[in-house]
Amino acid sequence: MTEQDSTQVLIIGAGLMGSAAAHQLAVRGTEVTVVERDTAASEHGSSHGSARIFRYAYPDPFYTRLVDQARGRYDELERLAGQQLITPGGALDFGTLRDPRHLAGVLDEVGIDHELLPASAAAERWPGINFDTEVLWQPGGGVIDAESTVRAQLRLATDAGARLIERWEAASIRRDGTSYVVTSTTGATIRAAQVVIAAGAWLSKLLVETELPSAFIDRLPQAVVTQENAYHFPYRDAADIGEPKPGAPTSWPTFIHKSERILTYSLPGGRDANFRGQKLAEFLGGTPITDGSTQTGEIDPANRERIIDYVREQVPGLVPEPYAETTCLFTMLPEEDFLLDAAEGLVIASPCSGHGAKFAPLLGEFIAELVFGATAHPRFAVTSPAWAVTR
Ligand SMILES: Cc1cc2nc3c(=O)[nH]c(=O)nc-3n(C[C@H](O)[C@H](O)[C@H](O)COP(=O)(O)OP(=O)(O)OC[C@H]3O[C@@H](n4cnc5c(N)ncnc54)[C@H](O)[C@@H]3O)c2cc1C
Incomplete structure (x- = not known):
């Protein structure tokens, strides 16, 4: 990897969320590179293995409606991938x-x-x-089947032109003019106009080495x-x-x-x-x-x-x-909610809270929309009232 390596959007993490975002961005014609510290659907992350519950029941109708939407996205993903995922x-x-x-x-x-x-x-x-x-x-x-979903999304993403680099761990994300330079633990760099951090349980570790507006950082919920x-x-x-x-x-x-x-x-x-x-x-x-x-x-x-x-x-x-x-x-995250928000070309995607798998293809769309400049969903934004409880 050379200093000149560059991409339009760099996604950090090839779990359910990074792969969903890669698929949604690549099919919309965006140049995407995904870096993963281990291998896709890493056994050390949250998206490995063949079993996650898909269910509609939530105490809050907001999430039940979201599952209903997500089911349609899974149906479409199964059709495109030619395999059963649920x-x-x-x-x-x-x-x-x-x-x-x-x-x-x-x-x-x-x-x-x-x-x-x-x-x-x-x-x-x-x-x-x-x-x-x-x-x-x-x-x-x-x-x-979480792992098959990750692989299906990555396959569709790479078919649409995305690039996956495994065993590449992002150590820091620094602003450089209008873009970001992401440096790996071995000193390799990739320049990107925008960065999506979908690093699962490593989010807080990476944020310490990430240049983000302090007003945004101060509002981030405690994971x-x-x-x-x-x-x-x-x-x-x-x-x-x-x-x-x-x-x-x-x-x-x-x-x-x-x-x-x-x-x-x-x-x-x-x-x-x-x-x-x-x-x-x-x-x-x-x-x-x-x-x-x-x-x-x-x-x-x-x-x-x-x-x-x-x-x-x-x-x-x-x-x-x-x-x-x-x-x-x-x-x-507080209230078992998700965080999906962006500041200055940097998207943070943390949709776990123990129940994110069932929404993955839909949240990939939400992440793509954030990359294209949409405002975060109020429920998932750093300004969500849910975070205020514990901040
Ligand atoms: C035990 C368990 C049970 C669950 N059960 C359900 C369920 O029944 N139903 C449901 O809907 N959801 C369930 N979930 C939640 C769901 O699995 C998660 O929401 C989802 O896997 C989160 O995906 P992710 O992509 O955010 O994180 P991950 O899958 O962890 O992906 C993040 C990736 O980023 C990589 N990474 C981290 N730091 C860096 C770095 N610096 N550079 C490069 N790469 C990096 C990691 O190696 C990892 O592969 C469960 C989760 C767990 C753990």
């Missing part, structure tokens, strides 16, 4: 703190197909799960990065094991359970765990870390025991012995 199978929500009745009201309001079932009726339909409240069923839910633990538990019933045929549903639905005791989520693990079982994790059961560079990748043994106990009591359809486990990074 496997159907439906989604369940239950538990006192999840408030299925309220969620059903939101789905009514937005017009999303659903059913609210008494616990006894749900137990008949899904005997592998113990329900402690009414249960919300969304037949439109399913499982997103909390946690190293989360997730486990795969085998299905007891052999009939549930195996890869679904294309278009066919998974044998189990996804579920979110929030009670006073614990918040969990679970979904068919897919390819990551040989289609043998259900991925299950405690929501925010992980350990806070400063940023992506300080993760250990080690499972917390106390959390593992807690989840084994939970499966024993709550999910009789699974054998309470994990056969695979993984860590993953959450980048949480």
Whole structure:
């Protein structure tokens, strides 16, 4: 790489968001380069593996409407990529703190197909799960293959002329006249008219070495990065094991359970765990870390025991012995919102908060619009009232 290397838009990070932005910018004719410190859909980031929940239920209709829009974008992405990225199978929500009745009201309001079932009726339909409240069923839910989505978006982006450079870690972003010079950890440089930072859990580390207007920096919300633990538990019933045929549903639905005791989520693990079982994790059961560079990748043994106990009591359809486990990074923002805003040709995209995957292709469009000079969505802007709470 030489000092002269240049591009119109440089995207830092090839996870779900960087790849979505690259696709949307490249197909609009923008010259795009994506740099990634590791490899695309890095196993050290937040977009690796085959399983993320796709569901419509949110306590706030704003997000349910956004999911509805995002589903259309995923349909289009699947068509362009010629592959299935969301496997159907439906989604369940239950538990006192999840408030299925309220969620059903939101789905009514937005017009999303659903059913609210008494616990006894749900137990008949899904005997592998113990329900402690009414249960919300969304037949439109399913499982997103995150890693395949990243690869599909990057393939479409490179087909449209984008360039991907792996193992290139941005160390600093400095203004130089009307453009930016981004320098890697090895001293290579790329000049770009605009830069999109989609660095996931490494955002705060990179911002320290980024020239941004201080008025903008001062308003940035505080992100909390946690190293989360997730486990795969085998299905007891052999009939549930195996890869679904294309278009066919998974044998189990996804579920979110929030009670006073614990918040969990679970979904068919897919390819990551040989289609043998259900991925299950405690929501925010992980350990806070400063940023992506300080993760250990080690499972917390106390959390593992807690989840084994939970499966024993709550999910009789699974054998309470994990056969695979993984860590993953959450980048949480206040109110579990997303940050998508720009200042002086620099776009910051931090849409994780533990639930961003289902919006990826749509948020890629939002990022492209920011590059083209649009004003940030008020909900995702640095001026969002949500951030004021913790600032
Ligand atoms: C355990 C877990 C479960 C989740 N479950 C769900 C779910 O069920 N449903 C849902 O919708 N969402 C879910 N999510 C959220 C979703 O996966 C994230 O919103 C999404 O992956 C965020 O993508 P990203 O591109 O912002 O970050 P990442 O995927 O982390 O991508 C950032 C990339 O930037 C790279 N990078 C960082 N710094 C630099 C640098 N300086 N130079 C170059 N490259 C750099 C990193 O290596 C990384 O590859 C979950 C997330 C986790 C971790």
